[in-house]
Amino acid sequence: MTQHAPFDIFLVTAPGLEAMLCAELVEKGFAGPVAESGGVTIKGGWPDVWRANLDIRGASRVLARIGSFHAVHLSQLDKLARRFPWGEVLRPDVPVRVDASSKRSKIYHAGAAAQRIETAIREELGATISADAAVQVRARLEDNLCTLSIDTSGELLHKRGYKQAVAKAPIRETLAALFLRQCGYEGTEPVLDPMCGSGTFVIEAAEIAAGLAPGRAREFAFEQLVGFDRAAWDKMRIPREPRETDLRFYGSDRDAGAIRVARDNAERAGVSHLTQFQQCPVSELEAPDCKPGLVMINPPYGTRIGNKTALQGLYRGLGKTLMTRFAGWRVGLVTTEVSLAKATRLPFGAPGPYIDHGGLKVRLFRTEVLG
Numbered sequence: 146m147t148q149h150a151p152f153d154i155f156l157v158t159a160p161g162l163e164a165m166l167c168a169e170l171v172e173k174g175f176a177g178p179v180a181e182s183g184g185v186t187i188k189g190g191w192p193d194v195w196r197a198n199l200d201i202r203g204a205s206r207v208l209a210r211i212g213s214f215h216a217v218h219l220s221q222l223d224k225l226a227r228r229f230p231w232g233e234v235l236r237p238d239v240p241v242r243v244d245a246s247s248k249r250s251k252i253y254h255a256g257a258a259a260q261r262i263e264t265a266i267r268e269e270l271g272a273t274i275s276a277d278a279a280v281q282v283r284a285r286l287e288d289n290l291c292t293l294s295i296d297t298s299g300e301l302l303h304k305r306g307y308k309q310a311v312a313k314a315p316i317r318e319t320l321a322a323l324f325l326r327q328c329g330y331e332g333t334e335p336v337l338d339p340m341c342g343s344g345t346f347v348i349e350a351a352e353i354a355a356g357l358a359p360g361r362a363r364e365f366a367f368e369q370l371v372g373f374d375r376a377a378w379d380k381m382r383i384p385r386e387p388r389e390t391d392l393r394f395y396g397s398d399r400d401a402g403a404i405r406v407a408r409d410n411a412e413r414a415g416v417s418h419l420t421q422f423q424q425c426p427v428s429e430l431e432a433p434d435c436k437p438g439l440v441m442i443n444p445p446y447g448t449r450i451g452n453k454t455a456l457q458g459l460y461r462g463l464g465k466t467l468m469t470r471f472a473g474w475r476v477g478l479v480t481t482e483v484s485l486a487k488a489t490r491l492p493f494g495a496p497g498p499y500i501d502h503g504g505l506k507v508r509l510f511r512t513e514v515l516g
Contacts, residue, residue: 464489
């Protein structure tokens with residue numbers, strides 16, 4: 146690969162949300178995105194890699210495909226890895242780590258494959274191999290084809306850079322952004338979360354409405370690669386003037402500690418002026434004095450917090466509050482159990498696909514406008 150020739154860029158997301166990520170890429174001007182299992186591929190150059198990390202809300206990682214070759218045994222892998230032009234992408238003064246996977250390949254031992262590639266990088270390039278290196282090479286062996294990628298993100302992209310504390314069982318920002326999109330949210334209506342925890346849905350919705358870049362407050366692994374143009378990157382990430390909006394975004398929770406955390410997170414994210422958080426149980430919640438919008442909820446699950454049977458009453462109370470006090474609003478609810486969603490007695494349509502969330506399988510349940 147050269148610094149100027151276009152190459153494949155793969156944006157990783159949770160299986161089941163590829164179409165939502167693809168729609169976001171189209172909306173933000175990336176050409177020709179193609180949804181695949183577990184993510185979306187685009188073609189572009191390094192500035193596209195930088196912009197994807199900076200601007201895309203729904204991706205958990207951005208991988209740059211740097212090359213591929215066929216290998217059917219470890220000695221062949223070793224030979225080809227030593228010939229690979231690592232110096233076109235990796236710097237000898239920056240530590241590297243290697244992760245490998247194998248599927249339907251004669252080289253079936255992923256650990257041994259990773260060791261051969263690590264040795265090639267260390268001996269041919271001179272880079273240090275370190276288990277906690279920010280720069281990671283990913284080798285995927287599938288049908289005897291070894292595809293090499295660089296994880297250009299570093300830390301997972303749900304780490305926006307503003308959260309210093311979280312409440313119990315938080316939803317990742319990347320999932321929250323795609324669930325909001327799946328509910329039809331475009332930044333033009335209020336959003337309310339009656340079990341807001343650390344404020345993820347509320348803050349994501351406010352940032353979208355304000356047009357803020359999700360990666361504006363963090364660093365990325367691509368900043369340590371060959372050819373990185375600091376001046377061009379600094380120009381790309383110049384803070385944008387937030388869009389003016391009269392909308393407000395609301396969060397409530399019965400836990401006073403969660404409300405303190407949410408307010409602090411909103412302050413660090415720069416959207417405290419757009420958000421309102423209050424300590425309030427669901428049973429006492431009233432609709433805010435504004436036009437109707439979207440209620441977005443990630444309630445407790447029996448498999449995650451508490452007991453499923455005990456939670457039936459909580460879900461029934463939630464449904465009663467929304468049905469009696471939130472006419473004109475739509476509802477999006479994330480949970481593991483159909484039975485818990487049904488306990489609300491809200492008029493949900495067909496649930497969305499199962500999505501992996503911290504080792505659990507969750508689904509999004511959506512209503513149309515409540516009567």
